[in-house]
Amino acid sequence: xxxxxxxxxxxxxxxxxxxxxxxxxxxxxxxxxxxxxxxxxxxxxxxxxxxxxxxxxxxxxxxxxxxxxxxxxxxxxxxxxxxxxxxxxxxxxxxxx
Numbered sequence: 001x002x003x004x005x006x007x008x009x010x011x012x013x014x015x016x017x018x019x020x021x022x023x024x025x026x027x028x029x030x031x032x033x034x035x036x037x038x039x040x041x042x043x044x045x046x047x048x049x050x051x052x053x054x055x056x057x058x059x060x061x062x063x064x065x066x067x068x069x070x071x072x073x074x075x076x077x078x079x080x081x082x083x084x085x086x087x088x089x090x091x092x093x094x095x096x097x
Contacts, residue, residue, distance in 0.1 A: 024068070025068065027060075030056065032051075050062075050071065050079070052088055055092070057096075
């Protein structure tokens with residue numbers, strides 16, 4: 001399923017034995033298919049859940065249709081500089097260098 005916004009692309013098909021998810025980072029365009037499908041096996045994302053891009057470390061939020069968008073100012077404020085998120089961003093950026 002594609003959203004009318006070209007920056008957001010997502011697909012979620014779930015059966016009891018299989019879960020496939022496709023999501024594109026709206027900031028850098030990186031496809032996080034494998035990362036998100038692996039994570040979704042443990043817990044399916046819900047609208048409003050937060051994620052980090054595995055390439056650019058952008059803080060993202062799941063939309064109502066489980067697409068991804070960049071976090072807004074309120075969501076960033078709600079994270080309150082969480083040290084776990086900052087550490088994860090630093091690790092992603094270090095690996096990208």
